[in-house]
Amino acid sequence: MSAAPEGARAQGGVPAAPRAGRAAHAGRAGHAGKAAHGGTAAHDGRAPHAESAATTDRPPHAERPSHADRPPHAESRKPVILAVDDDPQVLRAVRRDLRTAYGDRYRVLGASSAADALKILDSLDERGHDPALFLVDQRMPDVTGVEFLLEAVSRFPDARRVLLTAYAETDAAITAINRVRLDYYLLKPWDPPHERLFPVLDDLLSDWLATYRPAYDGIIVAGHLVSPGTHAVRDFFTRNGQPFRFLNVERDPEALTLLADRPDAALPLVRFPDGRLLAAPADADLAEALGLATTASRPHYECVIVGAGPAGLAAGVYAASEGLSTLMLDARAPGGQAGTSSLIENYLGFPSGLSGGDLTRRATIQAARFGAEILHPVEVVSLTRDDPAKVLTLADGTEISAETVLLATGVAYNRLEAPGAERFEGAGLYYGAATTESSACISQHVFIIGGANSAGQAAVHFAKYAARVTILVRAASLDASMSRYLVDEIGRTPNIEVRVRTTVVRLDGGEHLERITLHDAATGQDSEVPARFMFTFIGARPHTAWLAGVVERDDHGFVLTGSDLISNGGELPAEWSLERAPYPLETSVPGVFAAGDVRAHSIKRVASGVGEGAMAVSLIHRYRSLG
Numbered sequence: 001m002s003a004a005p006e007g008a009r010a011q012g013g014v015p016a017a018p019r020a021g022r023a024a025h026a027g028r029a030g031h032a033g034k035a036a037h038g039g040t041a042a043h044d045g046r047a048p049h050a051e052s053a054a055t056t057d058r059p060p061h062a063e064r065p066s067h068a069d070r071p072p073h074a075e076s077r078k079p080v081i082l083a084v085d086d087d088p089q090v091l092r093a094v095r096r097d098l099r100t101a102y103g104d105r106y107r108v109l110g111a112s113s114a115a116d117a118l119k120i121l122d123s124l125d126e127r128g129h130d131p132a133l134f135l136v137d138q139r140m141p142d143v144t145g146v147e148f149l150l151e152a153v154s155r156f157p158d159a160r161r162v163l164l165t166a167y168a169e170t171d172a173a174i175t176a177i178n179r180v181r182l183d184y185y186l187l188k189p190w191d192p193p194h195e196r197l198f199p200v201l202d203d204l205l206s207d208w209l210a211t212y213r214p215a216y217d218g219i220i221v222a223g224h225l226v227s228p229g230t231h232a233v234r235d236f237f238t239r240n241g242q243p244f245r246f247l248n249v250e251r252d253p254e255a256l257t258l259l260a261d262r263p264d265a266a267l268p269l270v271r272f273p274d275g276r277l278l279a280a281p282a283d284a285d286l287a288e289a290l291g292l293a294t295t296a297s298r299p300h301y302e303c304v305i306v307g308a309g310p311a312g313l314a315a316g317v318y319a320a321s322e323g324l325s326t327l328m329l330d331a332r333a334p335g336g337q338a339g340t341s342s343l344i345e346n347y348l349g350f351p352s353g354l355s356g357g358d359l360t361r362r363a364t365i366q367a368a369r370f371g372a373e374i375l376h377p378v379e380v381v382s383l384t385r386d387d388p389a390k391v392l393t394l395a396d397g398t399e400i401s402a403e404t405v406l407l408a409t410g411v412a413y414n415r416l417e418a419p420g421a422e423r424f425e426g427a428g429l430y431y432g433a434a435t436t437e438s439s440a441c442i443s444q445h446v447f448i449i450g451g452a453n454s455a456g457q458a459a460v461h462f463a464k465y466a467a468r469v470t471i472l473v474r475a476a477s478l479d480a481s482m483s484r485y486l487v488d489e490i491g492r493t494p495n496i497e498v499r500v501r502t503t504v505v506r507l508d509g510g511e512h513l514e515r516i517t518l519h520d521a522a523t524g525q526d527s528e529v530p531a532r533f534m535f536t537f538i539g540a541r542p543h544t545a546w547l548a549g550v551v552e553r554d555d556h557g558f559v560l561t562g563s564d565l566i567s568n569g570g571e572l573p574a575e576w577s578l579e580r581a582p583y584p585l586e587t588s589v590p591g592v593f594a595a596g597d598v599r600a601h602s603i604k605r606v607a608s609g610v611g612e613g614a615m616a617v618s619l620i621h622r623y624r625s626l627g
Contacts, residue, residue, distance in 0.1 A: 078105065078106050079106055079131065080124060081106045081108050082109050083135045085110075085136075097197070115142060115143070118152075133208065134161050137163075163176050218243055220245050220247060221244050222259060222271070225250065226440065227268075227511070228425065228427050233270060239339060240376075249267065266279045300402070303617075304327045304329065304402035304405050305328045305408055306405065306407055307330060307598070308334035308335070312330070313364065314611075314614050315408060316363075317367045320371045322621070331409075333376050341457055345457075383547060386401070390589070406620070407599075408598060411543065416536050424512065428507075429534050430533075445470070449472045450471075451471070455537040456483070456486035459493075460490065502520055507534075516528070542556070544557045545557070559587055559600060561585050561599055562583065565582050584615070595615070595616045
């Protein structure tokens with residue numbers, strides 16, 4: 001067959017706008033001999049994104065990553081366009097033109113014979129890859145194009161089929177329409193391709209994409225869309241950066257098929273790629289299935305860090321990089337509260353901002369690269385002194401000895417004190433950003449409680465998904481508690497409203513949250529409004545109950561350090577065993593330090609936590625050398 005001339009390739013890929021002037025010699029299958037006219041691919045012939053099955057939540061209008069941003073393995077996961085021609089020069093030209101127009105979305109392969117093409121199909125079948133379109137020359141010496149297509153469609157019946165013929169072979173094309181349900185035939189020559197070839201392929205690929213459902217071999221979570229158990233599992237996977245696909249048992253037929261294997265199983269049901277099924281699993285069950293490290297490699301460490309939020313991660317990077325044997329422990333997953341933030345815009349060095357998940361991922365990799373061990377989910381339940389060592393006891397009874405300990409357990413948001421709050425936790429009421437629920441909030445009315453930066457960041461994030469976002473604050477405005485850039489951004493976002501001097505006094509519903517009652521302090525009036533999703537960011541509770549009787553804390557449970565330990569009379573705590581005064585960040589137990597939000601009077605900012613984590617390591621070195 002003859003190729004389009006060298007200069008007739010499409011420039012810059014396939015235009016998104018409709019094209020006029022359909023190929024004069026293009027015949028639609030079923031309408032032999034008629035020219036195809038007008039119109040173009042409604043979906044621009046785009047292949048689905050490689051992460052379409054994973055819950056890397058993205059707003060409906062968000063842009064796809066560019067070809068340059070794709071991971072290396074994404075290339076092999078693209079759907080395939082296969083061109084078959086026995087003329088090497090023509091085959092090179094066809095592949096070049098196809099790659100120019102479709103290479104960012106499809107993998108373009110070529111074969112110089114039907115036999116070679118069938119071998120490619122064998123390989124695709126073995127690897128579970130999907131051909132989207134066959135572009136085949138009719139006149140080949142070993143097997144005709146029609147005969148090849150007969151074999152190819154028996155293996156991949158959904159792939160679109162295009163036959164290239166000469167004028168004298170129109171009868172062969174008509175025969176192919178009947179025998180292999182040919183989609184198009186193209187008469188040669190087709191130059192210029194952007195007028196005669198690409199518009200035809202655009203339509204075919206768009207049709208194929210409309211029904212294409214890529215095979216998914218990752219983790220599947222089947223459960224109710226809004227339920228505490230489902231939220232806990234989805235949140236665990238999200239915090240640990242583990243892609244998964246969620247199936248709503250009330251709507252997805254595939255979920256019903258999965259449940260047929262375990263009709264009596266408690267929900268959510270989690271299926272792993274190896275076929276294992278876990279019913280209503282706890283965090284420990286999921287960690288074991290994922291192969292997360294939960295056991296320390298040695299009995300004693302020079303530095304054990306409890307908590308892997310920004311302060312703990314920073315300390316882990318510095319301690320390990322400076323040669324200390326370092327163990328990091330976290331009860332859930334690295335990142336802490338900051339790890340759930342959708343976008344941190346005022347973190348130094350990132351002018352466009354970065355998400356808490358990105359910050360966590362980078363820091364975790366960095367700490368591990370320097371040799372720090374990171375165990376999660378691993379809960380520490382007690383700290384005891386065995387001077388000069390300290391002993392940490394884990395929830396499973398394991399004991400770990402440490403020369404020094406850094407407490408970086410962070411804080412949790414206060415529980416909402418309103419009737420119904422406990423009942424709907426995880427079923428419409430969430431503490432913190434809970435970005436794993438973003439996709440569930442599409443076109444919903446979302447309520448945000450709180451007036452600090454975390455609440456503002458959440459409001460801006462959910463505004464990309466929800467039809468409407470309402471921020472509820474006790475104060476008369478956001479100005480006193482929220483950064484100016486967030487206040488301004490909220491003011492610019494049309495679907496965010498702020499209700500001041502307003503509190504939630506009641507939550508109601510059935511299996512999940514359906515209504516909330518709001519109290520307006522300005523008018524003294526109560527009003528009931530529909531609500532399915534509410535996220536609260538009020539107050540802070542330190543994770544320090546396990547330290548009671550061991551480490552000095554203030555009345556709110558925050559750990560006292562440094563000069564805060566010295567009473568008005570200049571006396572040190574009774575349990576202090578050294579003649580010197582405590583170092584900054586050192587607790588009432590020598591060699592035990594605290595950093596980040598868990599520390600009394602700390603600045604509750606990500607950068608402050610990172611700074612304190614780094615500073616704590618310097619003080620640990622001083623303690624180890626001077627006592």
